[in-house]
Structure formats: structure tokens, C-alpha cells
Amino acid sequence: MAAMARAATTSDAFNAIAEPQRRDILALLRAGERPVTDLAQELGMSQPRASKHLRVLREVGLVRVRGAGKQRLYGLDARGLRPVHEWVGGFERFWNESFDRLDTYVQDLKQTQQEE
Amino acid sequence: MAAMARAATTSDAFNAIAEPQRRDILALLRAGERPVTDLAQELGMSQPRASKHLRVLREVGLVRVRGAGKQRLYGLDARGLRPVHEWVGGFERFWNESFDRLDTYVQDLKQTQQEE
DNA sequence: TTGATGTATTCCGATATAGGAATATGATGG
DNA sequence: CCATCATATTCCTATATCGGAATACATCAA
Numbered sequence: 001m002a003a004m005a006r007a008a009t010t011s012d013a014f015n016a017i018a019e020p021q022r023r024d025i026l027a028l029l030r031a032g033e034r035p036v037t038d039l040a041q042e043l044g045m046s047q048p049r050a051s052k053h054l055r056v057l058r059e060v061g062l063v064r065v066r067g068a069g070k071q072r073l074y075g076l077d078a079r080g081l082r083p084v085h086e087w088v089g090g091f092e093r094f095w096n097e098s099f100d101r102l103d104t105y106v107q108d109l110k111q112t113q114q115e116e
Numbered sequence: 117m118a119a120m121a122r123a124a125t126t127s128d129a130f131n132a133i134a135e136p137q138r139r140d141i142l143a144l145l146r147a148g149e150r151p152v153t154d155l156a157q158e159l160g161m162s163q164p165r166a167s168k169h170l171r172v173l174r175e176v177g178l179v180r181v182r183g184a185g186k187q188r189l190y191g192l193d194a195r196g197l198r199p200v201h202e203w204v205g206g207f208e209r210f211w212n213e214s215f216d217r218l219d220t221y222v223q224d225l226k227q228t229q230q231e232e
Numbered sequence: 233t234t235g236a237t238g239t240a241t242t243c244c245g246a247t248a249t250a251g252g253a254a255t256a257t258g259a260t261g262g
Numbered sequence: 263c264c265a266t267c268a269t270a271t272t273c274c275t276a277t278a279t280c281g282g283a284a285t286a287c288a289t290c291a292a
Contacts, residue, residue, distance in 0.1 A: 006249045035239085036238080047239070050239095051239065052240090054240095055240080055241095071238065071239085
């Protein structure tokens, strides 16, 4: 294990939601439980692909499955998103107060460039 | 371009913040602008490594640089985190209301398992 | 059991990392 | 111009994807 590649998507929620299609899946699941085929069709992706994404989501705990007869119903378990929300929320005051800062920042930048 | 790998980290903020060390860098930058060397030392990583992470953050617009003499000061631009916060926030009521749902869910699950 | 439907997995190829080491580039002061 | 400090980039390796296609697995119905 000399060199390491990117962190596994299954390592945490941050990695799991980095993939747009997985975000789409999660968004759809807010409407309620659904089988893979449904999700795949609605999102215009193949069933195996949807299954793979769901597996990742399951492994980080953002999704739960339960067998319902022949089908397997996937449901949202959003608790894992809470830490993400909180982490990002820690920057809220920065994107709000940014106006002044950025203005002065941009001025500094222009000045710097003129000096070059 | 038959097969595609994972989305580039430079593609958007979601991918950029999937890396823990980049999150650490962003967190540090809340205290103010800083040069690479500072960040690298504080986070216990090599300078080239920090530079690479900063480049990614710059490319997605979460960070800005400005030359200050011999140094280059990196500063936070948190505006790109706002969409992330909003997306994740769209699940807030789900991780709050989850209690009941999960209780009934778990009951269903137990029942299902007993039936197996 | 067999057939049919729904789902998961495996095999494969192409790509995008992350990290280390070495090196290149940049800017400053004398 | 040169030496020095600060930073960025390149080369390399090992790895972890994502996607398609084919296939295995599972469950139900008759």
C-alpha cells in the first residue's frame, strides 16, 4: 500500500454524494421507497448501473433495503447527511459576509496585477 | 472515451470536498489568508501535496490566491459551498422525521427476516 | 420443477486520481 | 546577475473507480 488512490466512494457520505447520479437517486427516494428498476428507468440509466450506485449508498448507510416479495424496496436514510450539512454549514457566515471581503479582495487583486 | 472513470475532482464542489484533507484546508482558511507552507505544516502534509490540493480547490472556485510579495496567500471563497449546503439541506426534514419511520421500518425488517 | 420477472454481481476497459520524489518556476534582496 | 526562499509542476506507481455487457442469483407463480 505504498501509493494510495482516491478515497473509496464507500468511505463516507461525502464521497458517496460526490457522484451526481447518486444524488439524483437520493432525491428521488425522498418521495418514498422504490425498487431499482423504477429508479433506473426514471433516471434513464441501466439497471445494473443503478444497482451499483445503490450498493454504494447502502454501504455508507444513506439507503436501506427491504425485501418486498419479488422486489427489493430501497428507502432513504438521511441521517448520514446530517454531518455533511453541519460541516458545510460551518461556512455559512463566510458566503454571506463575503461581499465586503471579496470587494476588498478584488481591489487588492487589481492593484497587485497593475504592479506586475 | 468509451468508458469513463469517476468524475474529476475539479468538476465541482461536491467532488472537491470529498477529500478530507481538502476539507481541513478549507476549515483552516476560515481563520484568514495563508500561504501554502503554513497550511502544509499545520496539517502535517508535504508542501507539494498541499499545493496540489489547493489547485483543485482553486479550480472549483472555493479558494482564491493573491500574490503578496514572495508569498502567495490563499483565501477562502465559500460561495461555492452554498449550493452544496442547499442540496443537503433538502434532506433535513428526513433525518429529523426519521425516528418514526425508522422504527416502523425496523419492525418491518424484523418481520421480514422472521419470515425468511 | 420450470418459467418468468426482478435484481445483483462479475469481467472488462479507460480513466482519474493521491502521494512521493525530484525538479521547475517565481519572486526578492543584494 | 546570483543566491535564496516560496511555491508549482512533472514523472511515476498503485489504486479505485464508472460504465457496458453478460451472467448469476433470487423469488414467485403455476
